[in-house]
Each structure stands twice: as structure tokens, then as C-alpha cells.
Amino acid sequence: VQRAERSRLIGLRLALGLAVLAFGAGASWGAVDPGGAASAVVAGVLLLAVAVTGREVQRRCAVEAALRSRAEEIEDLYNLAPCGYHSLDADGVFVRINDTELAWLGYAREEVVGKLRFPDILTPESQQEFARRFPVFKETGEVRGLDFDLLRRDGSILSVALSATAIHDEAGRYVASRSTLFDITERKRLEQERDRFFTLSQDLLCVAGTDGRFLRINPAWERALGYPAEELTSRPFLDFVHPDDRAATIAAFEQQTERGLLVSSFENRYRARDGSYRVLLWTSTPLPHEGVVYASAHDITDRKRAEEALRDAHRQAEAANRELESFSYSVSHDLRAPLRAIDGFSHALLEDCAGQLGDEGRRYLERIVRATGRMSDLIEDLLKLSRLSRWQLAWERVDLGALAQDVLAELARSEPHRQVELHVPRGLVGRGDARLLRILLENLLGNAWKYTRKREPAVIEMGRGLFDGEPGWWVRDNGAGFDMAHADQLFGPFQRLHHAEEFEGTGIGLATAQRIVRLHGGRIWAEAAVDEGATFCFTLGAEAEVR
Amino acid sequence: MKDKFILLVEDNADDVELTLRAFQKANLANRVEVARDGAEALDFLFGTGAHTERGEHLLPQVVLLDLQLPRVSGLEVLRRIRADPRTRLVPVVILTSSREERDRLRGYSLGANSYICKPVDTAKFTDAVRELGLYWLVLNELAPAHGA
Numbered sequence: 001v002q003r004a005e006r007s008r009l010i011g012l013r014l015a016l017g018l019a020v021l022a023f024g025a026g027a028s029w030g031a032v033d034p035g036g037a038a039s040a041v042v043a044g045v046l047l048l049a050v051a052v053t054g055r056e057v058q059r060r061c062a063v064e065a066a067l068r069s070r071a072e073e074i075e076d077l078y079n080l081a082p083c084g085y086h087s088l089d090a091d092g093v094f095v096r097i098n099d100t101e102l103a104w105l106g107y108a109r110e111e112v113v114g115k116l117r118f119p120d121i122l123t124p125e126s127q128q129e130f131a132r133r134f135p136v137f138k139e140t141g142e143v144r145g146l147d148f149d150l151l152r153r154d155g156s157i158l159s160v161a162l163s164a165t166a167i168h169d170e171a172g173r174y175v176a177s178r179s180t181l182f183d184i185t186e187r188k189r190l191e192q193e194r195d196r197f198f199t200l201s202q203d204l205l206c207v208a209g210t211d212g213r214f215l216r217i218n219p220a221w222e223r224a225l226g227y228p229a230e231e232l233t234s235r236p237f238l239d240f241v242h243p244d245d246r247a248a249t250i251a252a253f254e255q256q257t258e259r260g261l262l263v264s265s266f267e268n269r270y271r272a273r274d275g276s277y278r279v280l281l282w283t284s285t286p287l288p289h290e291g292v293v294y295a296s297a298h299d300i301t302d303r304k305r306a307e308e309a310l311r312d313a314h315r316q317a318e319a320a321n322r323e324l325e326s327f328s329y330s331v332s333h334d335l336r337a338p339l340r341a342i343d344g345f346s347h348a349l350l351e352d353c354a355g356q357l358g359d360e361g362r363r364y365l366e367r368i369v370r371a372t373g374r375m376s377d378l379i380e381d382l383l384k385l386s387r388l389s390r391w392q393l394a395w396e397r398v399d400l401g402a403l404a405q406d407v408l409a410e411l412a413r414s415e416p417h418r419q420v421e422l423h424v425p426r427g428l429v430g431r432g433d434a435r436l437l438r439i440l441l442e443n444l445l446g447n448a449w450k451y452t453r454k455r456e457p458a459v460i461e462m463g464r465g466l467f468d469g470e471p472g473w474w475v476r477d478n479g480a481g482f483d484m485a486h487a488d489q490l491f492g493p494f495q496r497l498h499h500a501e502e503f504e505g506t507g508i509g510l511a512t513a514q515r516i517v518r519l520h521g522g523r524i525w526a527e528a529a530v531d532e533g534a535t536f537c538f539t540l541g542a543e544a545e546v547r
Numbered sequence: 548m549k550d551k552f553i554l555l556v557e558d559n560a561d562d563v564e565l566t567l568r569a570f571q572k573a574n575l576a577n578r579v580e581v582a583r584d585g586a587e588a589l590d591f592l593f594g595t596g597a598h599t600e601r602g603e604h605l606l607p608q609v610v611l612l613d614l615q616l617p618r619v620s621g622l623e624v625l626r627r628i629r630a631d632p633r634t635r636l637v638p639v640v641i642l643t644s645s646r647e648e649r650d651r652l653r654g655y656s657l658g659a660n661s662y663i664c665k666p667v668d669t670a671k672f673t674d675a676v677r678e679l680g681l682y683w684l685v686l687n688e689l690a691p692a693h694g695a
Binding site: 347 | 559562568614615643645646665670
């Protein structure tokens with residue numbers, strides 16, 4: 001525009017200059033020849049007219065230049081826009097296409113314009129869509145946001161959203177389209193990704209409207225409840241909620257839609273098509289301004305059922321424990337009383353009537369007394385074992401080495417004449433119930449003490465080890481040992497691998513040891529050979545690790 | 548000294564006889580009164596029922612109380628002894644077969660002075676009874692408020 005203005009000004013000055021020159025010449029000539037002066041004036045007027053006409057011509061030129069530049073600008077914008085532009089004739093053939101769309105497709109303009117129809121660069125599905133839409137478009141003159149998949153020259157797909165208006169001539173006949181295309185490939189990829197998760201999810205996902213209906217649900221709903229999706233979205237969702245849960249559901253829903261609060265850990269029951277109910281655990285977030293709630297429900301029916309079964313089992317176990325408790329109580333009381341009578345009156349006989357008894361009678365009575373003592377020990381051990389079943393573990397840091405030293409010191413006091421080599425290193429620390437671990441060590445070390453009675457020297461060791469990566473402890477002796485063929489009987493109550501005459505005992509100690517170890521979540525086992533001693537190893541479960 | 552005595556509350560005839568035999572060995576047998584169940588023990592202590600004429604002026608140095616008793620249980624007897632101002636300071640020693648923690652806890656909670664588990668071994672049982680008798684009849688001084 002500036003350039004045109006400038007050339008217009010130069011033209012005007014030039015014409016004016018010439019007119020002044022003509023007048024000047026006429027005036028000077030006029031002084032010599034009046035007729036010559038008149039012709040000079042005419043010439044001046046003519047020149048002035050020429051100058052004015054020249055100005056008009058220049059103005060028109062400038063307008064044209066401006067228009068041209070304008071067209072160039074539009075052409076630039078058309079070609080370089082971040083969206084695709086094209087126009088199709090009545091047959092769908094490209095009449096125009098911009099550089100951007102050409103770059104998307106990988107074609108040159110001359111390969112497309114006048115040569116290809118739009119459907120030629122569409123996927124088969126999009127071709128069908130085009131075939132449906134194009135005739136209607138030519139009539140109605142407008143489409144908005146249609147999705148098409150374009151086929152690039154290299155075979156890859158580009159998804160676009162297309163809007164177009166139709167250009168008609170004065171007679172109303174379709175001339176061409178003016179179409180705008182946006183690349184929505186990335187958006188579609190994200191949508192597909194989201195949809196894939198939506199479809200895959202085992203949880204029940206939904207978008208619900210404030211009208212109390214589902215706007216959108218994922219396939220997990222159909223799988224969980226057995227209704228077709230249309231049924232679930234066409235009825236108010238409250239229809240499917242257990243009658244007893246409806247009030248709470250309405251309250252939870254209103255809390256979101258009216259107050260915009262997030263809901264988590266809300267539980268209700270949905271009726272499945274087969275009449276059963278599924279328990280759903282909800283998390284949801286409302287978008288009050290859009291009038292929707294996004295929600296995810298986890299089907300916890302099976303978990304609930306398992307929990308219920310577990311509670312039942314627990315209740316049964318507790319009932320069994322109570323029964324065992326009253327049983328052991330009566331054992332403790334009622335079984336001991338007659339034993340005391342047998343023992344007491346046997347003693348009374350021995351003391352008061354010894355003369356009448358004779359040696360044989362006295363020997364028999366002594367055997368009765370011994371048997372009574374043994375039975376009393378059995379009752380005592382059995383009671384200890386049964387008490388363990390209702391023990392509440394109190395976890396704490398326990399120095400098993402120090403406990404072992406204590407137990408061994410007690411054993412040494414009970415048999416002060418015994419010479420036993422003890423190897424218990426420091427630092428045998430773990431976590432567990434100190435009272436139970438003491439009973440455990442009393443049993444293990446008591447056995448080691450007992451079965452090394454005939455050894456000279458007797459050796460008892462204790463240590464720490466890793467068993468299959470699990471930390472544990474071991475107690476070893478060089479005593480009588482046992483045949484590994486009987487190892488599986490070792491931990492059963494009343495199971496004994498030695499005769500009572502050889503080594504006394506009730507056969508309950510190792511059963512008690514095993515119960516203690518299992519209560520901690522660990523295991524116990526033994527390695528031994530006849531006359532070569534025994535090693536007992538135990539772990540106390542994951543909790544036993546000192547952190 | 549002559550009016551000091553022990554009340555043995557025990558329903559098992561064998562236990563009664565063996566306990567009395569043990570007291571006999573300690574020369575204390577003539578100082579033991581026996582109640583065969585909880586109700587009889589309460590009648591004896593409060594001068595009711597069969598013991599109405601006995602009055603209530605004579606209270607034992609100690610009550611040896613079994614827990615498993617017919618009619619009124621040992622723990623109930625203990626509770627009533629402690630609830631009554633006349634008897635609340637009478638020493639009560641629970642003498643039972645039960646070693647259950649629960650019983651011990653309840654016994655002490657209700658105000659038992661001691662809890663002894665009857666040993667099955669007769670020698671130990673005899674020792675226990677003798678020591679009990681000597682301690683409560685000879686060594687122990689009762690509270691001054693006691694109506695002796």
C-alpha cells in the first residue's frame with residue numbers, strides 16, 4: 001500500500017510539474033505572440049487533465065496491487081494453516097487442497113487435484129461414512145465434526161474431524177465444498193487407550209448423571225450383574241440397589257451432586273439378574289458443574305463371603321477352644337482328685353498297715369504309687385499343651401541365648417552331679433513370646449539334657465542359622481539320638497521313641513514345642529541318628545526377625 | 548489357744564480323710580471342723596441353718612476352701628465371707644486341684660489370702676497340710692477387729 005501511494009504521489013507531482021511548465025512557456029510565448037499564448041494555455045489544461053486521469057489510473061493500480069497482496073496472504077494462510085483445507089466438486093473430486101493436508105497425506109498437489117476423489121484416500125469404513133454423508137451434505141450445505149480416517153500414501157492412518165460448508169451458485173446448485181480438517185490422531189489414540197482401560201477394568205466404572213441414571217458404564221457391569229448394558233443405562237440405578245441400601249445410596253449420591261463431596265469406602269448391594277446381590281465398594285468424584293459423577297465400584301462380594309467364612313471359622317474355633325478349656329479344667333480338677341486318693345491311700349496302707357502287707361504287697365503298692373505319679377505328670381503336660389491353644393502371643397525382643405542359659409542352669413541345679421559341656425554363644429536374639437519361648441527351650445534343652453545322660457562328656461550346643469533363607473535357631477546334643485525313620489512321629493502327642501525305663505517322659509514335650517513354634521508362624525524339625533545325638537532346628541516366622 | 552480351729556470346706560470324702568490324716572500327723576486333727584459343701588460352710592460361719600444354736604462368736608483361724616463345691620461354689624462362699632462385716636477379715640486359703648490361671652485370678656480378686664494347689668504326690672500333700680496348719684493355727688496373728 002505504501003509503495004502504491006508513493007508511486008501515485010510521484011505521478012501527480014510529475015503531471016503538476018508539466019502543467020506549470022506549459023503555463024510558464026505559454027506566458028513567455030504570449031509576451032511575443034498572443035495566439036501562441038492561447039495554445040499554450042490549452043496545452044496546459046490538457047496536460048492537467050492528463051495528470052488527473054493518470055492519478056485515477058494509479059489509484060486503480062494500487063487497489064489491484066492491494067487485492068493481489070491480500071489474495072497472496074490468504075493463499076499463504078490457506079496453505080500453511082495447522083489444519084487441512086480442501087474443496088470437493090459434486091463428484092467428490094478434489095478441486096483444491098492445502099499444503100498442510102498434502103503434507104499429512106504425503107502426496108503432491110498435481111497427484112490430487114482433479115485426479116483423486118476424497119473417498120480414494122479413506123479407509124473402507126470411512127468410505128462408507130462418506131457415501132452416506134456426502135449426498136446429504138450437498139443438499140443441506142453443512143456438516144460439523146465428522147470423524148474420518150485418512151489413508152496416507154505410506155499406508156498409515158490419520159484420523160481427522162471434518163467440518164464443511166457447501167458453496168452453491170445463484171441457481172442453488174452445488175459447486176464445491178469448503179472443508180476444514182483437524183488432526184485428531186493423538187486424541188483418538190488417547191481415547192482408545194482410555195477405552196481399553198475402561199473395557200479391561202474388572203472394577204465397575206460408570207459416569208452417572210444427576211437424574212440418577214448411568215450415562216456410561218463399562219463392560220464389567222454386564223459381567224458382574226448379568227444385565228445387558230442398555231437395561232442398566234435405561235433405568236434409574238436405584239432400581240438395582242438393595243431396598244435396604246437405597247436411603248444410604250441416595251444420601252451418598254446427594255452428598256456428591258449437591259455438595260460436591262468425594263465419596264470413598266461407600267458400600268451398597270446391587271441386584272444381579274439372577275436375583276443374587278453383589279456387594280460393591282465405591283469411590284467416586286463428582287463434577288457438580290457438569291452434573292455428572294464419575295465412579296468406580298469394586299465387587300467385594302467374594303471378599304465379604306470369605307471374611308464371613310473366616311469369622312465363622314474363627315467363632316467355631318473359639319467355641320472349640322472354650323470347650324477345650326472347660327474340658328481341660330475338669331481334667332485338671334476331676335482327674336487329679338481320684339489320683340490323689342489312690343496315691344494317698346496307698347501311702348496310708350504303706351505307713352499304717354506295712355506289717356500286714358508283706359514284701360510283695362509293699363512292692364505292688366509302690367508300683368501303684370509310681371503309676372499314679374506318671375499319670376499326674378501326663379495330666380500336667382496335657383494341660384500345658386491345651387493351654388497353648390488359647391494363648392495370645394505377646395511379641396517382644398527375646399534373647400534366646402540368655403533364656404537357654406537360664407533353663408540350663410535350672411537343669412544343672414536339678415542334677416548337680418551331671419557334667420555337661422554347654423556351648424551357647426551370645427547374640428542369639430529374636431522376636432517372639434518370651435514365656436512361650438522359655439517353654440520351648442525347656443522342652444528342647446530338657447530333652448538334650450535327658451538324652452545325654454549316658455554320655456561322657458555330654459555336650460549341648462545352641463546356635464543360629466539360615467534355613468532356606470529363613471533365620472532360625474538350633475539345639476544340638478551328642479546324646480542317644482533316634483532313628484530318622486521315626487522322625488514323623490516325633491512331634492505327635494504321647495509319641496515316644498524311647499522306653500520309659502530307659503528315658504522317662506510323657507511324650508508331650510515335643511508336641512508342645514511344635515505348637516509353640518507354629519503359634520509363632522514357624523516350623524520345627526530334627527536331624528538325628530541312633531547314638532549320634534540329635535539336632536532340633538526351628539524358625540519363628542517372618543515376625544521373628546529383629547529389626 | 549484351745550478355741551483356735553480351722554474350717555475345712557471340702558466335698559470329696561477321700562480328700563477330707565487324707566487332709567484330716569495329714570493334720571493328724573501334725574497333731575492338729577482335733578482342731579479341724581469340716582463343712583461338706585458351700586452352703587454348710589456359710590451356715591457354719593454365720594450361725595444359720597443346722598448351726599443356728601452354735602452362734603456366731605466362734606470364727607475359724609482360717610478357712611481352707613475347695614473351689615468345686617456342690618450347691619454353693621467355693622468362689623461364692625469366698626464372696627459372701629468378704630461381703631459380710633462379721634467375716635470379712637477371716638483368712639481364706641483356697642485349697643484346690645485346679646491350677647488354672649482363671650481360678651487363681653478370680654480367687655485372689657475376691658480376696659483370698661492364699662492359693663494352694665493340692666499336690667497329687669501324697670508326701671508333698673502331707674507337708675503342705677502340716678505347714679498350713681502350723682502357720683495359721685500357731686504362727687499367724689489375726690487382725691485385731693476379729694472377734695476372738
